[in-house]
Amino acid sequence: MDLRIFTEPQQGATYDTLLTVAKATEDLGFDAFFRSDHYLKMGSADGLPGPTDAWITLAGLARETKRIRLGTLMTAGTFRLPGVLAIQVAQIDQMSGGRVELGLGAGWFEEEHKAYGIPFPKEKFGRLEEQLEIVTGLWATEAGSTFDFHGKYYDLTDSPALPKPAQAKIPVLVGGHGPSRTPALAAKYADEFNMPFGSVEDSERQFARVRAAAEEAGRKGDELTYSNALVVCVGKDDQEVARRAAAIGREVPELKSNGLAGSPAEVVDKIGRYAEIGSRRIYLQVLDLHDLEHLELISAQVQSQLS
Secondary structure: OOEEEEOOOHHOOOOHHHHHHHHHHOOOOOOEEEEEEOOOOOOOOOOOOOOOHHHHHHHHHHHHOOEEEEEEEEEOOOOHHHHHHHHHHHHHHHOOOOEEEEEEEEEOOHHHHHHOOOOOOOHEEEEEEEHHHHHHHHHHHHOOOOOOOOOOOOEEEEEEEOOOOOOOOOOOOEEEEOOOHHHHHHHHOOOEEEOOOHHHHHHHHHHHHHHHHHHHOOHHHHHEEEEEEEEEEEEEOOOHHHHHHHHHHOOHHHHHHOOOEEOOHHHHHHHHHHOOOOOEHHHHHHEOOOOOOOHHHHHHHHHHHHH
C-alpha cells in the first residue's frame, strides 16, 4: 500500500509551507506529494495569504525534491486549455526527472470561477473527455510527426506535439463517484482510478464499475491502479486525536466515519479494509500543514506497519 500526502493549499498556505511539507514527505518515506487545484478557500478557513497555482507550485517542487512523485488531485479542466496543459506538465516532468503524474477532472467549484473571471461552461464532462484525448494524444505523438484533433470544444491543427515528457508515459488519474460516464472515461484514458472520500462499500462498488468498463473497452480490469483519497487525523492517544481534529474544525466521530482517524492501530486496520477491496494507494488529505509531527507519527507508526 502506497501512502501519499495530499494537501489543500487553497485553505491557506504559502509556497514555502508547501515546500516544507513536500520535503518532509520525501524525508519521511512517503511515496508522493499531491495537491488540489483550487483558487478559492472553502468553508470557514480564511484562505490567507491567498491561493497558489498548482502547476507553478509543482514546478518549484520538481527542482527542490529528488525522489517523491508529484501531481494533482485533480487539475481543473476549466482552468487550462489542453494544449497548454500538455506543455506545462511535460516541462515539469522534465524538470523533475520524470516524477510527475496528472490527475485531471472537469472542475466543479463555480464560486472560484466567478471570483477570478474564469469561464464556467455548462457542459464540462464532454470538454474533459476531449481534454484527456488531446493531452494524451500530444504526448503519444512520435517526434517529427504532428497531431490533429477536431472536436466539439477544441480544434488542433498540425501541432508539433512538443515538448515530450521525460517519462515514456506520464501516469494519468481519473476519479469520481459517477456511476457510468466516469468509469468509461477512466477505462479509456486512465492509468489510475481514484475514489475521493468514499466509504469502503462505495469504493468497492465504484472499483467494480471501473473494472467492468475497462474490460468492455478491451483492457484488463487490473491494468489500472485503484486508489482512495481520505482525510487523515492520527494521534498517539484520544487527547491527541481530539486536538488534531479540533485544529481542522472537525469532530472525531465524523472523521472516524468518513476518513482515517484515531490511533495508529485503528488507522492501519481501516486502511486494511480498503486494501481488501483492491485499493493499492491512499492519498492522505492533510489539512493542518504546520503539524509536521502528525506526518512523523504516520510515517513511524502507520506507514511502517503497511510496508
